[in-house]
Amino acid sequence: MDQIVSQFLLKSLHIILDSRIPSLHPNDQRSDRHTSVSRARKNDKWFNLVLGDRPAALENLNFWHRNLMDPMIIDIILVHEGPNSSSVDAYSAIKASVETVIERWVVHYESPRVTPNINDSSLHKKIYKKLIILLRSLYSQMRLLPAYRIFRQLSSSGQTYNLNLIYKVSTFSNPFSRAEEEMMREYVFAPVEASSGRFSVAVSYRKTLSDFNLEAATSMFPRIITDYVGSPATDPLRSFPSFDKGVCATSFPLRGVGSPSSAPFQRPHSWTSGFHRPAPFTQGHSLGGSPPTYCAYGSPSPPTDMCSQRAQSYRSTSQRLNSYEEYQLSPPFSPSPSPSPPTYFSSGSVGRSRGWSETAPMTIPHPTASGNARYLSPNFSDPNRHSLPPLSPRHTRLDPSSQESASGIRSFRKPESLRSGELHSHSVNQKVTKDGRDDSGRFSGLLSSSGSPRIGFSRSSSRLSFPDDLDDGDFSCPFDVDDVDPPLVSDGREGSEFTSTSLPMGAKSQDAAVGILVDMLRRAPPLQQDSSCYSAQSLNTEQDGGVATASGFFMPRKTTDALEELRSYRDMKNLLLSKSGAHVLRKDEA
Amino acid sequence: MNCEVCHLKELEVEHFEIREVVRCILHTIIFHRALGLVRPKEIDLELFEITYVQCGDLEVEKKIEEKIEQFIGWVEKHPNKKSQICLSFYEVKNKQVSWFSKQMERIYWEHWHINLNVAQQPKVHSVKSHNSKVVDTGENTLEERSIRRASLEASLRDVLFQIIRFVNDKKEHVPPIPSREGVISFPYEITIPSSSDSAFGMDMIKRMLQTGHPTMLS
Numbered sequence: 001m002d003q004i005v006s007q008f009l010l011k012s013l014h015i016i017l018d019s020r021i022p023s024l025h026p027n028d029q030r031s032d033r034h035t036s037v038s039r040a041r042k043n044d045k046w047f048n049l050v051l052g053d054r055p056a057a058l059e060n061l062n063f064w065h066r067n068l069m070d071p072m073i074i075d076i077i078l079v080h081e082g083p084n085s086s087s088v089d090a091y092s093a094i095k096a097s098v099e100t101v102i103e104r105w106v107v108h109y110e111s112p113r114v115t116p117n118i119n120d121s122s123l124h125k126k127i128y129k130k131l132i133i134l135l136r137s138l139y140s141q142m143r144l145l146p147a148y149r150i151f152r153q154l155s156s157s158g159q160t161y162n163l164n165l166i167y168k169v170s171t172f173s174n175p176f177s178r179a180e181e182e183m184m185r186e187y188v189f190a191p192v193e194a195s196s197g198r199f200s201v202a203v204s205y206r207k208t209l210s211d212f213n214l215e216a217a218t219s220m221f222p223r224i225i226t227d228y229v230g231s232p233a234t235d236p237l238r239s240f241p242s243f244d245k246g247v248c249a250t251s252f253p254l255r256g257v258g259s260p261s262s263a264p265f266q267r268p269h270s271w272t273s274g275f276h277r278p279a280p281f282t283q284g285h286s287l288g289g290s291p292p293t294y295c296a297y298g299s300p301s302p303p304t305d306m307c308s309q310r311a312q313s314y315r316s317t318s319q320r321l322n323s324y325e326e327y328q329l330s331p332p333f334s335p336s337p338s339p340s341p342p343t344y345f346s347s348g349s350v351g352r353s354r355g356w357s358e359t360a361p362m363t364i365p366h367p368t369a370s371g372n373a374r375y376l377s378p379n380f381s382d383p384n385r386h387s388l389p390p391l392s393p394r395h396t397r398l399d400p401s402s403q404e405s406a407s408g409i410r411s412f413r414k415p416e417s418l419r420s421g422e423l424h425s426h427s428v429n430q431k432v433t434k435d436g437r438d439d440s441g442r443f444s445g446l447l448s449s450s451g452s453p454r455i456g457f458s459r460s461s462s463r464l465s466f467p468d469d470l471d472d473g474d475f476s477c478p479f480d481v482d483d484v485d486p487p488l489v490s491d492g493r494e495g496s497e498f499t500s501t502s503l504p505m506g507a508k509s510q511d512a513a514v515g516i517l518v519d520m521l522r523r524a525p526p527l528q529q530d531s532s533c534y535s536a537q538s539l540n541t542e543q544d545g546g547v548a549t550a551s552g553f554f555m556p557r558k559t560t561d562a563l564e565e566l567r568s569y570r571d572m573k574n575l576l577l578s579k580s581g582a583h584v585l586r587k588d589e590a
Numbered sequence: 591m592n593c594e595v596c597h598l599k600e601l602e603v604e605h606f607e608i609r610e611v612v613r614c615i616l617h618t619i620i621f622h623r624a625l626g627l628v629r630p631k632e633i634d635l636e637l638f639e640i641t642y643v644q645c646g647d648l649e650v651e652k653k654i655e656e657k658i659e660q661f662i663g664w665v666e667k668h669p670n671k672k673s674q675i676c677l678s679f680y681e682v683k684n685k686q687v688s689w690f691s692k693q694m695e696r697i698y699w700e701h702w703h704i705n706l707n708v709a710q711q712p713k714v715h716s717v718k719s720h721n722s723k724v725v726d727t728g729e730n731t732l733e734e735r736s737i738r739r740a741s742l743e744a745s746l747r748d749v750l751f752q753i754i755r756f757v758n759d760k761k762e763h764v765p766p767i768p769s770r771e772g773v774i775s776f777p778y779e780i781t782i783p784s785s786s787d788s789a790f791g792m793d794m795i796k797r798m799l800q801t802g803h804p805t806m807l808s
Contacts, residue, residue: 050629129625130761136622137754139630143641144750152641190758 001124001196005109007046008131008199009072012107012138013169014051019142020076020103021167022154047132049139069197070171071108076147078102078209079164099166101180103147103205104173111197123195130192131199137189138201146209176204183207510580514573521569593698594763596756598749600672600705603742608665608708609658610637611746612675616654616780617644618750619677619702622757623764624650626773638743642750647773657780664783670710676781677702681765699763702753709738 044050077099142148147165154165176184184204191200603611614635621630624645631646644651661675680696767775 045627048625048627050627125766129764129767132625133622133757133761133764136625136628137757140618140621140643140750141754143632143643144747144754148641149639190761192761 001194004124004128004131005197005199008109008135009107011047011049011051011135012105012201013072013074015049015135015139015142016074016076016105017167018051019139020147020151021165022151047128047135049132049135069109069111071106073170073173074105074107075101075168075170075173076103076105077166077168078147078150079166080162100206101176102150102209103145103203104176104184105201105203108200109197110200120195127192127194134189134192134199134201141187141189141203145203145205146207147205150209510576514576518569518573592763593700594756594760595701595703596753597703598705598752599745600707601742601745601749602707602709602738604709604738605665607637607742608662608706610635611742612658612661612704612706613654614640614642614746615704615749615753616657616675616677617650618642618753620650620654620774620778621645622753623679623700623776623778624773625767625775628773637739638746640743640747640750645773650774653780657782661782665708668783670708672705672707673783675704675706675783677704677778678781679776679778682777699765 044052078101079097079099150163151165154163183206185207186202186204188200188202191198598615601611614633617633621628621643624647628645628647631644632641633644634641657675661673665671665673678698679700680698683695683697685693685695765776
């Protein structure tokens, strides 16, 4: 009987998430879903309803839903831009993203008292049959409620929208406010009575969703900042506005960037897929790595889908503009597997899965770009950029559309298999960033762990952002941009600020970008493998080989890898210089 | 066991909408009654913004399509009539009629009545009218049509909700799932009004014959 209950909960969660969260199953999977019944996995045959791949998040349901008697409350949340969204000014403030609960599902097995399991099989059969019917009607109902329309639109390929759907699962929830309640309508499925309890499913849903305008996000065309000049005059030590949301930290875990633990929050049993204000993430610590649940969107493109949800919230045209601009700074970068945004580019599904968050390899330039754009005032000077490195994935989020247009850095095609790998990498990350170091720490864990199929370059670059100590790397930077002061790493939120490098004034933008990159590389933590980071892995017993291989993969890399990286950087530098040289020539001729 | 009957809300459909509407309703009902291993198939209606679920079984699809064709044929012969399609689920029981023979008996445990009112296609009198009039009626027709379409969509959605509610409320009468392979666990039949005028009456008689006293048949 217990098995029936837990499977029922799992199945209903699967049904609900499948038809509400776009990022769980990117488009290309939809067509594959209608394959023959015979290929259904054994686990999927429960209740005679084959649903297809189970999102990895479901695997972890057992962890947090300790007590089967607790209600499982699934909130479907629509993330959209608040009314005080700013103009398309490049330096404008962040657009507030508002989360509205558009549906709340409560699946509950109510058992008034703990009764010994009566193993009456005929009774069980009856209950099972009734549950089958209940789940069928749940499945149909999902498609009749208003939220389904939005889900379909969001799932359609190609477009990115200004809305996003995320979910939150918990065992308790904040009741709705009066105003909200008035907008909701309730539907209760007839409960199925069992001898030891009662299965009930109910939903409160918003009657109308016409308030939310679903608009395709305008694609950001990268603009080249022709007169970019790094200015040392700007305050290099400018610190980020603290993330009052605290969510920042939380968001990381999703992405796998590991921020983790600093995200304290939480409500004991709840986890969410996206950025949810009170950030009710179950911390990895307590669950030994189960948190990955949130990000479990095991979509083929790894990190992108991870916390895609999150990424969405912070989308603002201005930011994107910024980030792209910064990218554009160094066109020559594109071809080379620069550690930056390319990660995004690589995943083909990026555009589709709106929620791509920056992937691990987002490395150096990455932070500069978006991070800065967002939080710093309009100044593209490098010092600031540096300071934003591993920034919250939010910042570094790049609009998929722009990414695709921005560069062809497709170097990091992550194999789909990393689905679970990512999941686990989250947990790894969480461990990694335990020390509360958000910034640099963020990228490290995940990046490294998820990177196995990545190009060596990216891998190494990701490793650069290891959380630990930011002492100068073991390698000497081939680009001797300037003398670099030892990076000042402030604890906690203050973003690890790199001391300003005084870029040569008036340097060509490309050179400046190179310089910045180099500088960051220099300042990045060494490629030491911190064994403690990987200790987390041992916690995740259920992780599949993905993570294990990932972690194992990194262990052996040491100085030799660093040297290789160096060499690649050197090559890159040469390439850039040669290109810029050519560029100069051309300019002169023109 | 008792036989549950569900009368669905009447829908006013136009000729070209029949197919989609009937298909949607029939499939939805069957999806909730096909308790074998199912890989659900989502189908979007073309005419409306509604998505329904099919059980994915080809046999079922074929049977439904056949019945829909028959129904449309009937509608064309009997325009402007209220019609009803009946979807019934039954159990087959062997009944010992007498000491030497057995009889297969159908015991119906659920009836669904789909009520439709097929609106006659408006004849176009444009040839005779003045141009302006034609334009007016044209616009009116379009507007009416869209209003009607919207109300039909809302009604269809209501019908689907009704089906789900009925399916959930009444579960006791569903017989145990026979242990046979396949998607469809219970045999069913779709009855459309027959050509005779007393279609409904005939159906009733037929049913009575099938479930009634065995001596009537012999």
